Structures are given as C-alpha cells and as structure tokens.
Amino acid sequence: MGSLLSGLLRGAAAGAAGTTALTTATYVDTAVRARPPSDAAEQVVAALADASGMTVPGRRRERARRLTALGALTGTATGVGLGGLAGVSRAAGVRLPTAVGGPLLGLAAMAATDGPLAVLRISDPRRWSAVDWAADAVPHLLYGCTTHATLVAISRVAEGREAVPHADPAALLRAAALGAATGSRSSAGITAIALTSRREDTGAVASRLSGRTVGTLTALAAVGELVLDKLPIVPSRLAPQGLAPRVALGATAAGAAARREGHDSGLPGLVGAASAVGSALLGVRLRAAAERRFGSDRPGAVAEDALAALLAWLGARRRTAAAAPETTVRPLRR
Structure with a gap:
C-alpha cells in the first residue's frame, strides 16, 4: 500500500x-x-x-x-x-x-x-x-x-x-531524422530500427524488433506504403488517422534508437514526435508544389521517398566505435 x-x-x-x-x-x-x-x-x-x-x-x-x-x-x-x-x-x-x-x-x-x-x-x-x-x-x-x-x-x-544518461546532441539529431522519415512514410523509421537492431541491444523495442522475420515484415510494409502512397484513395496524412500513427511511430523509433545506445528515451522520443509532425506538414506542401510545377505530384512523391529512406538510414545507423589511435614504435637507441 x-x-x-x-x-x-x-x-x-x-x-x-x-x-x-x-x-x-x-x-x-x-x-x-x-x-x-x-x-x-x-x-x-x-x-x-x-x-x-x-x-x-x-x-x-x-x-x-x-x-x-x-x-x-x-x-x-x-x-x-x-x-x-x-x-x-x-x-x-x-x-x-x-x-x-x-x-x-x-x-x-x-x-x-x-x-x-x-x-x-x-x-x-x-x-x-x-x-x-x-x-x-x-x-x-x-x-x-x-x-x-x-x-x-x-x-x-x-x-x-x-x-540513464541523457541523450547527447548527436542522438537528438538522429531522433529528428527518424521522426522526419516517419512523418514522410509512417513505416520508414521503425523499419530502419528493425533492420539495424540486434537481440542483445538495450531497450525492449529494439531487441524485440530484431530478427530476420520482423525485419522482413517491416520492410514489406514499407514497400507497400511506398506503393499505396501514390494512390488517390489514400486519405491525407494530416487527417487524424494519418497523423496519429506517424507521431506515435516517430516517437517510438527515436526512443528505441536512443535506448539502444544507452541513452534515456524521453527527450529523443519527444523530438521524434515533433519532427514527424513537421515532416508531415512539409511533405504535403512539397507534393502540392510538385503538382503545380509538373502537373502531377508524382515527382514530389518519388523525391520524398528517397529523402525518407535517407533520413531513416541516417537516424538508425549504428555508431561505430572510435578507432584506437595509431602508435609509432621507435627502436631504442643503443
């Protein structure tokens, strides 16, 4: 009690x-x-x-x-x-x-x-x-x-x-990248986390998303979204049913990446969610500008696909351990 x-x-x-x-x-x-x-x-x-x-x-x-x-x-x-x-x-x-x-x-x-x-x-x-x-x-x-x-x-x-240590600026930048990728394509960030995670990673989300089966399923979902995104029947991403999943998945992907590196997930999750909202709004404007310029929003959609993939990769790539500095061995003078 x-x-x-x-x-x-x-x-x-x-x-x-x-x-x-x-x-x-x-x-x-x-x-x-x-x-x-x-x-x-x-x-x-x-x-x-x-x-x-x-x-x-x-x-x-x-x-x-x-x-x-x-x-x-x-x-x-x-x-x-x-x-x-x-x-x-x-x-x-x-x-x-x-x-x-x-x-x-x-x-x-x-x-x-x-x-x-x-x-x-x-x-x-x-x-x-x-x-x-x-x-x-x-x-x-x-x-x-x-x-x-x-x-x-x-x-x-x-x-x-x-x-748990707070996230450093580099971790927050990766969180923003994952959130922006998710705002453009809702499955991009979480797919990138699944494809780059391992079972021994810190954090429940990253460790559970690891594995070939989950990675394959999320990759298929991402490819399917790339196709569906071009269809006119898909509702606006700014509608509640489109924006809410992007916010939640952006926060989840950003938080998972931070925990995987041993950081607290609170602030990165918030950055990822906010970045997802901003990216969703900018993406709609990009598509509208492309339609006015080219008579179709397809060029803008393809450009957004590439940008989302790049941001997801930048946000989810693992840090490499710094290489040890080389030392020069000099012969002893006799």
Missing part, C-alpha cells in the same frame, strides 16, 4: 511537470499564430454545472471569471490526476519505455479533454481541420512525454537505481 501511495505522489508531481509543458506549448501556439484563447474548458464546466443542477454564483462578469478559473483548475487536475495514475501503474509493475508510455499518456490526456467536448456537444472533433488536430495533439504529446520522463527520473532516484 505504501509503495502505491509513493507511486501516486511521484506520478502527481510528474503530472504537474507535464501540465506545465502542455500549458507552455499552448501559449506558444497562441502567441505564434495569434489565435484567440480557447474557452472549451470553461464551456465544459458550465455544461457540467447545468447538467448537475449546480449554479456558478455571481453576476455575468463574475460568473465568467469563476468559470475561467474553474476551467483552468479542471485542466490542472486532469493532468496531475493522469500523472498520479501513471505513478500507481509504475509502482504496480507496469514499466513502459518513455517512447511508448509518453504517447500513451498523451493519448489518454487527449481523450480526457476531448471526450467531454464531444459528449456534451460543445465541439465535434470529426469536423476539426488538420491544423486543429495538430494544435491539440502536439501539446498533449508533450504532456505525455514530459510526465513519463519525469516520473521515470523521480522513480529512479527514489529507488536508488542508476540514472
């Missing part, structure tokens, strides 16, 4: 860190795009109050201020609460790598915030644009990865375990 309570407290602290990251990302988006702040949380609180027969006191202006505060507090409580649940799960023995646990926490946070909007008919996510989905998914993914990475770090200190 004590360990579960400790896990709850650690998770709540990690959730607070993740909530701070989510709030920061949201305000950065508001500042960059100069979009109006969202009042969705306030509408949820008002709808729940009306449905339960409760009244938010005050006149119109006072009530609006209270709803604003209650909406913000509800978001904070959701973030801290999900972190607490993650801490309890970890204390109970469920220990996922950040590259997997981070996106899962982000999806859980999205469900906790977007679900009430749909149920209460405040907003219909099915009608959101690709930009709306990206503006919602990226901060929640940042929340998930930050919460999970913080929880792992706190737990390692509390448990007296040796901390």
